[in-house]
Amino acid sequence: MKPTRSGCRPGSSPITSRRSRGRTRRCGWGCGCSWPPRCCSSPALFTGYSVYRFQFPEAFAECSRHLELTLGTVNTLVLITSSLTVALAIHYARTDRRRAAAICLVITLLFALSFLGIKAVEYAAHFHERSLPGKYYAYEAVKIPGAAMFFSVYFLMTGLHGLHVIAGMSVLSWILRRTLQGRYSSRYYTGLELGGLYWHLVDLIWIFLYPLLYLI
Helix, strand or coil: CCCCCCCCCCCCCHHHHHHHHHHHHHHHHHHHCCHHHHHHHHHHHHHHHHHHHHHCHHHHHHHHHCCCHHHHHHHHHHHHHHHHHHHHHHHHHHCCCHHHHHHHHHHHHHHHHHHHHHHHHHHHHHHHHCCCCHHHCCCCCCCCCCHHHHHHHHHHHHHHHHHHHHHHHHHHHHHHHHHHCCCCCCCCCHHHHHHHHHHHHHHHHHHHHHHHHHHC
16 A cells, blocks of 8 residues: 555544654654663773773673673573563563553563562672771772772662663653553554664673673
């Protein structure tokens, strides 16, 4: 079917078409405005990590061995699985299965809460051991130059990532509400896709953080 001169397909009014495009633009701005800060801050953090790791290679390697590798690995699996459930939510919305899409979004939010809970357990252990950033570092197990810098970088990178997890949860909660209201279907699911893309970005950043902080 060819569009008419107004740019609409036969059977749809120009007003409806404009409203649909307006919703798409609003969703694009809402989810997309948080991408530039994320994309700008991440290269700066990774660059800082590279500089200080080159300056203190022994300290970074030793401190990395004292992190909770099991918890870091579990959190990685949690986030990877949450990306799958977001993708499934988009698939179900595209096939007009609103209930299944909502269930997948709820599961994704539960995975996100699990991630933050596991990270909170890690942070609590760091505070107990006093493996803290900067001048607050007093960890007895590692007493070499650069150890405090490692934990400064660690808390900065994981803390900023955690804030973006919380932001992603807010976006997904809003999308879940709209899904339950029947706003997404095979005819329109752009907002859900944009929210999913943001969540995939959050997961992708962690996939880079995990080996840098826990494995090498």
